[in-house]
Amino acid sequence: MSEEEVIKSARKFAVKNALDYGKARPDNVINKLFVEVKSAKELGISRIKEIVEEVVGEVNAMPVDQLRKEAESYTYPERPERVGLPKLDWADGVAINTRFAPNPSGFLHIGHAKVALLCDEYAKMYSGSFYVRFEDTDPKTKPPIPEAYKAIIDDLNWLGCSISGVFRQSERMELYYLYAKRLIDEGSAYVCTCEQETMKKNREEGTECACRNRADDDNIREWEAMLSTYGEGEAVLRLKTDMKHPNPSVRDWVMMRIIDAEHPITKNKYRVWPLYNFASAVDDHEMKISLVIRGIEHEVNGVKQSFFYKAIGAKQPHTIEVGVLKVRGTLAHKSDIIKAIKSGELSGWDDPRTPTVAGFRNNGFKAAAIREYVISSGIGKNPSYLDLAKLTAFGRKQEKW
Numbered sequence: 565m566s567e568e569e570v571i572k573s574a575r576k577f578a579v580k581n582a583l584d585y586g587k588a589r590p591d592n593v594i595n596k597l598f599v600e601v602k603s604a605k606e607l608g609i610s611r612i613k614e615i616v617e618e619v620v621g622e623v624n625a626m627p628v629d630q631l632r633k634e635a636e637s638y639t640y641p642e643r644p645e646r647v648g649l650p651k652l653d654w655a656d657g658v659a660i661n662t663r664f665a666p667n668p669s670g671f672l673h674i675g676h677a678k679v680a681l682l683c684d685e686y687a688k689m690y691s692g693s694f695y696v697r698f699e700d701t702d703p704k705t706k707p708p709i710p711e712a713y714k715a716i717i718d719d720l721n722w723l724g725c726s727i728s729g730v731f732r733q734s735e736r737m738e739l740y741y742l743y744a745k746r747l748i749d750e751g752s753a754y755v756c757t758c759e760q761e762t763m764k765k766n767r768e769e770g771t772e773c774a775c776r777n778r779a780d781d782d783n784i785r786e787w788e789a790m791l792s793t794y795g796e797g798e799a800v801l802r803l804k805t806d807m808k809h810p811n812p813s814v815r816d817w818v819m820m821r822i823i824d825a826e827h828p829i830t831k832n833k834y835r836v837w838p839l840y841n842f843a844s845a846v847d848d849h850e851m852k853i854s855l856v857i858r859g860i861e862h863e864v865n866g867v868k869q870s871f872f873y874k875a876i877g878a879k880q881p882h883t884i885e886v887g888v889l890k891v892r893g894t895l896a897h898k899s900d901i902i903k904a905i906k907s908g909e910l911s912g913w914d915d916p917r918t919p920t921v922a923g924f925r926n927n928g929f930k931a932a933a934i935r936e937y938v939i940s941s942g943i944g945k946n947p948s949y950l951d952l953a954k955l956t957a958f959g960r961k962q963e964k965w
């Protein structure tokens with residue numbers, strides 16, 4: 565092995581690396597070089613680093629057409645098969661449908677992109693459908709931003725997701741009413757008119773309230789009143805779960821409540837809105853979702869929803885709970901971003917300093933790099949902070965973060 569051989573190999577992989585990712589990186593080149601020139605280590609790692617850094621510097625100064633021309637003169641090893649996401653042992657040859665359920669109260673954050681990409685990947689792996697379902701049934705505390713609906717779809721398309729269908733929960737209200745009515749008729753749900761404080765106390769103590777044991781006819785009348793005359797905070801619809809469940813939040817959780825706020829899509833058509841667990845479970849069942857991927861913070865929601873599936877006699881979809889992908893810095897939360905946009909500190913949701921998908925795109929990152937990053941991070945339950953160096957290694961056009 566000669567030094568010349570090492571320089572040649574470094575040059576060859578630096579050219580490919582620069583073409584693949586816009587800029588060659590010494591680490592990537594060294595890894596490839598060691599595979600090709602097995603005895604390179606004899607030169608000593610510090611000498612190899614020197615060589616590679618010099619070569620990378622030269623290559624990164626070359627124009628793209630020259631890089632392409634030079635690449636044609638080399639033979640590159642076949643790309644090894646990508647180590648993808650873990651196989652699902654329960655899959656059993658059937659198509660797997662997944663869904664991504666964003667809230668259109670903001671643009672797509674990189675953390676949401678993780679869940680979306682995992683859903684899209686699994687649907688592709690198992691020839692199923694990948695649906696997008698907007699969770700927009702809380703016009704008061706999470707008011708939808710009309711332009712976010714389109715922006716989120718644009719971002720998902722840019723990320724390379726194959727969307728089989730797009731749904732808005734605010735347009736599926738009649739379906740939730742149907743399920744609510746059915747569960748009331750069957751004695752599995754009831755209208756509770758207790759004061760919020762009483763409900764909280766009962767729940768903590770595991771005590772059933774009088775509403776729970778009301779006669780069926782009275783319960784139906786109360787439901788009709790909830791739809792027409794009761795005001796916000798005066799009545800809620802609860803699912804009968806288990807008032808002695810070890811987790812008090814699971815005890816007869818609230819399915820629907822009254823909200824007096826105009827919705828940007830349905831305006832004032834509806835006052836009784838479903839809460840997350842009810843709407844989500846109805847939709848997952850109706851849309852034949854077989855795999856639900858969601859953040860670990862939703863773990864208890866899986867337990868809550870199991871009572872809904874029991875009540876309707878259906879099978880609960882398989883669930884994978886994944887660790888949240890977070891971003892360091894002052895713009896970590898949606899509320900921080902909204903504040904910074906309002907104050908003029910950021911130019912918008914797609915400002916390159918924003919940890920939204922649009923921000924990353926405007927900052928020069930490639931969709932393929934974000935996907936590779938997510939897949940390589942896997943489906944573990946531990947939260948993680950975005951490793952910018954690692955993402956950059958997967959490919960980015962420019963360094964201006």
Ligand SMILES: [Zn+2]
Pocket residue numbers: 755756757758773774775776
């Ligand atoms: Zn009650």
